[in-house]
Amino acid sequence: MERQTGVIIVAGGGGSRMGGARPKQFMLLGGMPILARTINNFAAALPGAEIVVVLPAEHTGFWHNLSARFEVAPHTVAEGGRERFHSVKNGLAALKRDPELIAVQDGVRPLGSQELIRRTVAAAAEHGTAIPVVEPVDSFRETDGAASQIIDRRRLRIVQTPQVFRAELLRRAYETEYRPEFTDDASVVELSGEAVFLCEGERANLKITTPEDTVIAEALLADREETHETDGENI
Numbered sequence: 001m002e003r004q005t006g007v008i009i010v011a012g013g014g015g016s017r018m019g020g021a022r023p024k025q026f027m028l029l030g031g032m033p034i035l036a037r038t039i040n041n042f043a044a045a046l047p048g049a050e051i052v053v054v055l056p057a058e059h060t061g062f063w064h065n066l067s068a069r070f071e072v073a074p075h076t077v078a079e080g081g082r083e084r085f086h087s088v089k090n091g092l093a094a095l096k097r098d099p100e101l102i103a104v105q106d107g108v109r110p111l112g113s114q115e116l117i118r119r120t121v122a123a124a125a126e127h128g129t130a131i132p133v134v135e136p137v138d139s140f141r142e143t144d145g146a147a148s149q150i151i152d153r154r155r156l157r158i159v160q161t162p163q164v165f166r167a168e169l170l171r172r173a174y175e176t177e178y179r180p181e182f183t184d185d186a187s188v189v190e191l192s193g194e195a196v197f198l199c200e201g202e203r204a205n206l207k208i209t210t211p212e213d214t215v216i217a218e219a220l221l222a223d224r225e226e227t228h229e230t231d232g233e234n235i
Contacts, residue, residue: 005121006099006167007042007051008091011035011107012080023059024208025107026066030221034208035063036072037110042103042162043073045114046121051075052094053107054087085178088185092171101125102170103162104185111220112205117162123199124164131164131186132201133157160201165189 011025025035035053042051055063057079064077078094080087088104095102101124103117116132123130136158140151163185165173170185173192182188186196204220206213 004100005046005049005164006095006097006102007046007049007162008088008095008102008104009035009038009042009051009053009075009107010080010084010087010091010104011038012054012056012084012087023056025055026059026063027208027214029110029208029214029217030225032070033066034110035107036067036070038105038107039075040071040073041110041112041114042105042117045117046103049103050095050097050099052078052091054078054080054091054094056080083178083182084184085174085182085188088188089174092174099167101164102167103164104170105162106207108208109161109205110208111217111224112160112162112202116202116205120162120164120199123197124166127197128166128169129164129186129189129194130197130199131184132160132162132205133198134160134201134203134205157198158201159184159186160205160207169194 026033029037039051039053042049051073053075055077060077060079076094078090081090092102101121103121120130120132134157136153136156138153140153140156141148142151165185170189173189173194176188176191190196206217206220208214208217
């Protein structure tokens, strides 16, 4: 299964909400660039999978120089587009092989487990589509001007990546024109008439967007590494 999966990692954000001069995907997490951790995570979960990383054209040179300083799994770099939709489209065009399945991943989600990746791929192989989701724990209100009303959170799910699809289904869906309501790949595929299968996500599968997210991610990573070391001592 792994050798029939292509991976597109979208890392086109400028990191404006992070507040720093360096885009968030290049910031260090546990001594390694966030994007490098994401790449290596997929390379370990799906051995032999072709990985394409989509970056803004102005950042490709910087990434080549930065990634050369770390151990980063082999990958191809493609140029991003105006919107995420266009970046994924460019990533699809950059895949050199003809995989059975294609996974699309946020470049700034480095902490999803390898089990999550393989579970989502397996679900997509069975159902044609698969996206990981988690149940919200907060309350939600829908606003309309000054008025608002509560939303039943039992009906809501928080959507994560990787989002995995049969290759021909995803390619066909991306033949359409861009629409502002395309917030992720599932929304593009759904508009093409395909149902989207929901599988179990992980709360630790954090999308690092703000400085507070970085603090949480560092704590999660430290706890994970400490647990791994403790497990090793007990073997």
